Amino acid sequence: MTALTFAATLASIIFILLLALGDPKRRRAAGLSEGHGKARRYFHMLGAAVPGLLIALTGDAAMWLIWFGGCTVGGWAIALWFASGAEASARKSKG
Numbered sequence: 001m002t003a004l005t006f007a008a009t010l011a012s013i014i015f016i017l018l019l020a021l022g023d024p025k026r027r028r029a030a031g032l033s034e035g036h037g038k039a040r041r042y043f044h045m046l047g048a049a050v051p052g053l054l055i056a057l058t059g060d061a062a063m064w065l066i067w068f069g070g071c072t073v074g075g076w077a078i079a080l081w082f083a084s085g086a087e088a089s090a091r092k093s094k095g
Helices: 002-021 024-029 038-058 061-094
Strands: none
Touching: 002 038, 002 061, 038 061
């Protein structure tokens, strides 16, 4: 069960990263091209949420809390990574 929890958390974090990479508002503020469209953003959001829903359906509360906490920490880490200068390096390489 532990491997399943970590695999679900990793899958959700990958979708969260894809959401962050294609965020139109962040990309406009950084001077980059437009991000993902609405349909693709919804797809990534569903991709991030489905593993948690599947875990919740198993009824294992501890496993769900580990998944939820992992996604939260991963999301904060991604946000901090982008805030630390990922956009600045992208602007330098662009122009």
